[in-house]
Amino acid sequence: MDTLQSKTSFEEWTEQKSNGRFTNWLKAIHQEKWESVINHRFTNELGEESLDKDTFSQYLVQDYAFVDQLVKLIGHAIGTAPSLEDRIPLVNFLGQVTSEENTYFQRSFEALDIPEKDQTDPQLLPATKKFQQLMAEAGRSLNYANIITVFIVAEWSYLSWASRISERSYSKFYFGEWVSLHANPEFRSFVDWLRNQLDQIGPTLSTERQQEISELFEQSLDCEQAFFDSAYL
Secondary structure, eight states: OOOOOTTOOHHHHHHHSTTOOHHHHHHHHTHHHHHHHHTOHHHHHHHHTOOOHHHHHHHHHHHHHHHHHHHHHHHHHHHHSSSHHHHHHHHHHHHHIIIIIHHHHHHHHHHTTOOHHHHHSOOOOHHHHHHHHHHHHHHHHTOHHHHHHHHHHHHHHHHHHHHHTTTSOOSSHHHHHHHHHTSSHHHHHHHHHHHHHHHHHGGGSOHHHHHHHHHHHHHHHHHHHHHHHHTTO
């Protein structure tokens, strides 16, 4: 895939990529950071089941604390989506996050012997707080493009790294199910739908707004990187 400087505009990129997707442009101009996230040490060790128990426990605790802000972000996406047709997939995904994924966390907390206080009132790490702040700011903007840009990075990057390690067999359910939650046909379909939403909006934006979306995409990648890094603190 191409590695481009972040200053390359969407218009310039499409001169070389006829009918190129807006989200592919975003990934291409931030390719180095994208690859760093989806090939992070954390995801590699997860795939090998060599992750230290304490490392994965800290990651899950921080991620669970992060879910509430994600739910709020999805709520803002539902509220700002252009039509009922656009809201329905978001509503369905929200249901999955608050049911199937939430159940996974509870079962994993028990298996990993994570104290109740860490589950309900953890000490948030700086990387978690920063990511929560980014999501909160996107939500408060009440701008659909801003909201789904942050949302896309979170879900698309997880689909990408999880798909890379999804064919392996896992002896520990909390590893295997975490991968399968983010590497299955339904999730892939939702992520593609989500990308299509921004693919439709992005080309209609001014060059200035496209650059703002690019910067938001990059900030989200930085947060993902820092979040994985923080699991080892």
